Amino acid sequence: MSATERQSGDAGERPGLASGLRRAVALVAAPPRVGPLRADAFGSGLHDERPAAWLGMSLGVSFTICFATGLLSDLIQNPQAWFAWTPRPAWLYRVTQGTHVLTGLAAIPLLLVKLWVVYPRLWQWPTLRGAVHLIERLMLVPLVAGALFLLVTGVMNIGYWYAWGFGFLEGHYWAAWITIGALVVHLGAKAGVVGRVWRGGGRGALGEPRDGGLSRRGLLTGAWLASGLVVLTIAGQTVPLLRRLAVLAPRDMRSGPQGFPVNKTANDARVAETAVDPGWRLRVEGAVDRELEFTMDDLRARNLSEATLTIACVEGWSATQRWRGVPVRELVAEAGGAADAAVRVESLQTFGPYRATTLNPAFATDPDTLLALDVGGEALHLDHGFPVRLIAPNNPGVLQTKWVQKVVVL
Amino acid sequence: MTETEGPTDGEVPHGRLWWTAVGVGVLLMAYGVYGLLGALLPEQRPRWLVWFLGGLAFHDFVLVPAVLAAGLLVRRAVPAAVRGPAQAGLLASAALVLVSVPVLTGYGRAAQPGNASVLPLDYVPNLLGVLALVWAVTTVVAVAAVLRARRARAR
Numbered sequence: 403m404s405a406t407e408r409q410s411g412d413a414g415e416r417p418g419l420a421s422g423l424r425r426a427v428a429l430v431a432a433p434p435r436v437g438p439l440r441a442d443a444f445g446s447g448l449h450d451e452r453p454a455a456w457l458g459m460s461l462g463v464s465f466t467i468c469f470a471t472g473l474l475s476d477l478i479q480n481p482q483a484w485f486a487w488t489p490r491p492a493w494l495y496r497v498t499q500g501t502h503v504l505t506g507l508a509a510i511p512l513l514l515v516k517l518w519v520v521y522p523r524l525w526q527w528p529t530l531r532g533a534v535h536l537i538e539r540l541m542l543v544p545l546v547a548g549a550l551f552l553l554v555t556g557v558m559n560i561g562y563w564y565a566w567g568f569g570f571l572e573g574h575y576w577a578a579w580i581t582i583g584a585l586v587v588h589l590g591a592k593a594g595v596v597g598r599v600w601r602g603g604g605r606g607a608l609g610e611p612r613d614g615g616l617s618r619r620g621l622l623t624g625a626w627l628a629s630g631l632v633v634l635t636i637a638g639q640t641v642p643l644l645r646r647l648a649v650l651a652p653r654d655m656r657s658g659p660q661g662f663p664v665n666k667t668a669n670d671a672r673v674a675e676t677a678v679d680p681g682w683r684l685r686v687e688g689a690v691d692r693e694l695e696f697t698m699d700d701l702r703a704r705n706l707s708e709a710t711l712t713i714a715c716v717e718g719w720s721a722t723q724r725w726r727g728v729p730v731r732e733l734v735a736e737a738g739g740a741a742d743a744a745v746r747v748e749s750l751q752t753f754g755p756y757r758a759t760t761l762n763p764a765f766a767t768d769p770d771t772l773l774a775l776d777v778g779g780e781a782l783h784l785d786h787g788f789p790v791r792l793i794a795p796n797n798p799g800v801l802q803t804k805w806v807q808k809v810v811v812l
Numbered sequence: 813m814t815e816t817e818g819p820t821d822g823e824v825p826h827g828r829l830w831w832t833a834v835g836v837g838v839l840l841m842a843y844g845v846y847g848l849l850g851a852l853l854p855e856q857r858p859r860w861l862v863w864f865l866g867g868l869a870f871h872d873f874v875l876v877p878a879v880l881a882a883g884l885l886v887r888r889a890v891p892a893a894v895r896g897p898a899q900a901g902l903l904a905s906a907a908l909v910l911v912s913v914p915v916l917t918g919y920g921r922a923a924q925p926g927n928a929s930v931l932p933l934d935y936v937p938n939l940l941g942v943l944a945l946v947w948a949v950t951t952v953v954a955v956a957a958v959l960r961a962r963r964a965r966a967r
Contacts, residue, residue, distance in 0.1 A: 511907035521876050535824045537834065544841060547868035554867055561914025562923060562930050567859035572851035576844050583840030590833020591825040614892025616899045624900035628907040635942055649938035650912050658929030667926045
């Protein structure tokens, strides 16, 4: 650069700054084509619109199912004025939550293959083609980050690996809203492509073999097979027919004291001593005519009811057992509480969000909603909630309160 | 390579559907961010962000480049006749291994020492068994592909 040029640059500072800025923007929008920005950087013919669209559709379906079932589970645990969960059909929560976990697992290979297929677009050239293109690309950050975050935290959570330093429930739940919002934007951007591919159009021909490797159809089949394999090796923790195939499942529905899993032990809940205290009493109080108090012998002397009910955990495992105990509605009636009252069942646990459960009237009056003393013909194991636990049909596992000491009629 | 086979550049989105999607989507995201800020303690927020963006960064700058490098290796090392089955076998294996990381590490079991019903299985031999099955099937498919290619050449 000559001295005169430098001088003229100094003299026209404002236009110099503006043109420098313009040059910087241009450099960001269309940087030199080196490395992954080269036109031929990604050789495989599989980085193509059609597999991207088919995988995208599969992911759209699976993430929508995950979002809906996840929201449902949250609503059940945090009921709103406009939403009341019901005890019937008794199998429903087991199905919706099993679906939530298994659909999420199925989405993992699909998402990874999809992102591999579209990876060259991360390095597309020019990088930016105006404001709308910028919006579209920026929205991919919450979409991809959110999708990965949801699947990673979900898989870690069903493996009981809480390594994040924040609460899983809050982190996972709110990330789902962010991700689904970004997904809506993405669908708006890709509706045209998806429609074209759905109608059999789109670039490239599915199934066309290339240089001996997987064809496009082969890639899709491979992704779906991998998904199926992941699901098949885990689903048996909630689908009895598949139990023997569940070799990679975090839970075995028949493993644990009395032949089924435990989520929180009496030691972890700090009730190992209070639960076996001979002074334990079951109290019925609240909006009642007379407060009641039962010893274990009092309860055992009663005509107990039996029901076959499932513990369906939010983590996607479930176990069905034969329970025997006192129907909650009998206790409410004996104490003179209103027949259609809601009821809070409280544990001996002194801390934790799940130390009490509120049963809405539909649950409180269901004949199968029991304070169980026995499971499978024997007294409850301490880790299953001895002396008495709540067991209700279609109730999420975390709300089947263990080590019960109090029934409060509301 | 011809132009149509490369990464498609796509057109910049436009039209009423797109802008409606942007409006609805941004509202949903804003609700998510608002809810998140209310739900997380101040010291938890940066950790959440690290996991949120960290996963993206790890995926885009570590995982995919590694997969692309592995893909190049497969292309060089595996004969064309059996490359397809080998790629499918690798894809399935990678998915199974990734999904199994939490049960393999066993942090969940270690965190609840008194609870033998958490991660109760022997996951290392189980995973090896599933992988053996995957590669047995892959081998059968690959052998069939080689035989088919040989027969086609003989004809």
